[in-house]
Amino acid sequence: MRACGSCRGEVEERFRFCPWCGAPQRVKIVEFFRSHPLVEGDAAKALRVSRYFGEDEVRRHVRFSVWSEDGRTPHAEAAVSLAEDEAERLARFLAEPAGIPEQPTAG
């Protein structure tokens, strides 16, 4: 257990947000996503997504970076940060079902 920086309430280490006041308990969370195994040239790459929390809108953002380890030390090839509203738009875009939409059947 540790104390919330905002309300001093007790918060378990695994919690991302304080259960008492809702304040974010981590500065950022990071996830890596593997590249598609069958797309040529992408085998040694991964997408790193860092979600930054913060008190204000400028600090809250999502940063995407393409990581490569093609024979060298893993390094970022490119990166871009999205504001929260664009990150939410991306989340909605990805939430759409994959595949070809079914055609409505006649009759």
Ligand SMILES: [Zn+2]
């Ligand atoms: Zn709190």
